Amino acid sequence: MNLILLSPDDFINKKTRVRLDDRRYLHIRDIHRAKAGDELSVGLIGDRIGTGKIASLTGEAIEMDISLSLQPPAPIPVTLILALPRPNILKRTLQAASAMGVKKIFLIHSNQVEKSFWLSPVLQPAKIREQLILGLEQGKDTILPDVQLRKGFKPFVEDELPDLIQGTRALVAHPRASEECPRDVREPVTLMIGPEGGFIPYEIKKLTELGFTPVHLGNRILRVENAIVALLAKLY
Amino acid sequence: MNLILLSPDDFINKKTRVRLDDRRYLHIRDIHRAKAGDELSVGLIGDRIGTGKIASLTGEAIEMDISLSLQPPAPIPVTLILALPRPNILKRTLQAASAMGVKKIFLIHSNQVEKSFWLSPVLQPAKIREQLILGLEQGKDTILPDVQLRKGFKPFVEDELPDLIQGTRALVAHPRASEECPRDVREPVTLMIGPEGGFIPYEIKKLTELGFTPVHLGNRILRVENAIVALLAKLY
Structure with a gap:
């Protein structure tokens, strides 16, 4: 603390x-x-x-x-869109994102997300807030991130995502991408991160059609809570 | 896995x-x-x-x-020297370092390390190996990192460190440093990371006298397991 x-x-x-x-x-x-x-x-x-x-x-x-x-430290200008990870990993991920200064987080469904994850008590607003506060205490910040849950991939991607990515660089972390994650971008980013099994080809296709660029972190696969930290550290 | x-x-x-x-x-x-x-x-x-x-x-x-x-993926050319963190954090830290391709790790004592941490069963060689293997399974690698324990700060810094840093860029992560952590260095690095309370001024002085440059990660303080991931992601 x-x-x-x-x-x-x-x-x-x-x-x-x-x-x-x-x-x-x-x-x-x-x-x-x-x-x-x-x-x-x-x-x-x-x-x-x-x-x-x-x-x-x-x-x-x-x-x-x-x-x-x-004033609290400046936020990082990223909207983090995360396929819902398993509950114990979600806790550490929310803490890390909050400590690093992310202020806008969407937790979404995707094909490889286990449906049971949506039933976890960790998703209760008070539990989410608890993790975000632990992150703020760590990162010496006072501004709570806004966390939104979206249980449908397609409606989120078709109805909300086009507006969300306006004016941002849209990146999706994907282990089989051909481009490396860019460094020190100095601009707002919408960053999507898939579940343990990755986004399926249909999902990657939908995202690239919207303008997302798939990017990778090298030939090692990191756990989602580490991948997020590594991606944010490269980007900013 | x-x-x-x-x-x-x-x-x-x-x-x-x-x-x-x-x-x-x-x-x-x-x-x-x-x-x-x-x-x-x-x-x-x-x-x-x-x-x-x-x-x-x-x-x-x-x-x-x-x-x-x-062949397994190329290692990253970093020697990680870490003030011994508390046991539950040590486990996640070893896993993350192993998954990211670090092959040489020293766990050292420093003034702000609680002495009781050295008594943890997590430091038994079999337990350390367990975490390293979990990291290799995650990062799709086969080469076990070498982990060494050093219970004295001064003898390690005076007798071993001068040889260890030969031919490497020597950096010590320090929240109050004036330089930012460099990016994309493409050269071997010796990276030291302090305990939760940081290295004390005497320790930073000893390290800078040896040629270490203190570097920071911005004005947010990260937990050690996240700080390591962020530092390695920036460096390589």
Whole structure:
């Protein structure tokens, strides 16, 4: 937790004093091993980042005086469209994308996605938010990514995707692509990433017809949570 | 498991027939849902990759006829020197490094590494090998990385590191560095990555005196398993 993320509910007076007694309190007490007078990095969800000076730390809770001064780091201008991965991988993937500054994520169905994945409790909005917050705490950011679920491949690709890719470079990660993933693009990207078995030829055809370029990461196949990090690191 | 990794023990006649009854068998049966006649990607540890044609698949074991023809993918010319991360993160980190083609890894002590991490069962050679093999199966490679443990920072840096960095570009990942991580370097690199709390100023000073350049990954702090993937993706 490189940044203690606060919500408006944490404030016990108008603007400056917060009281925490949840996992953030335990983390500050047991991992940071902080004490009264110490200053910690804090941020208000959807708002600025700054410092929290510990006013008191008891066996039950911590109180801090908050001063917010800096804007959160710039987002990366990518829309991430991800074939729904298996639940334990989804958690790490959402965390990593959130830590790296992705702000727009679609989780979509595709042929090789197991239908049972859509039933996972990990997809509940509160569970998704939990992973995104862990990512923000890691990456020292306050702006929650927007995550949308789309259970149909074809309606998403035909009805929504043409508008989404307007003004962006549209790339689909595909192990059998002939082009390498471009580097340091300095422009907005729509990045699609397939499921473990990859997108099927019909899906790749639909995407290339829309203007997507298939790109690869070399001749090694990475797990989706690593592939996303590698693709974003190459692109930006 | 994008590649079924074989060892010489798996062969039941001189060169061509293997019999598997362990987790690889269960994976082929339950995840690949393969049947007699199907061909799978296989590789022999330390040797070539090729195909295995399923001769029989019973309730107990699978037998395959193996044909090995291709060299494994080229390694990436990096020596990874990693301050020992906490055990659950170490596992994912070794897997990711192995999948990406790193062949030489040192796990070292540094000031901010918790001493208890050195007592973890994850550091037993068999457990390390298990993670490396999972990475090779993912990345479709057969060459096991060499992993060395060094429990003293100073003796390692003073006695071994000067020789190790000969002929390589020496970089240390450091969040407060002024230079960005270089891209697409096309040369051997010695890459050092600190613990969660980072290298302390004394350690950074020792490393820069040896010729290391501190580099950063932007103003977001990534977890070590993601930082490694991001650094390797930028470098190669």
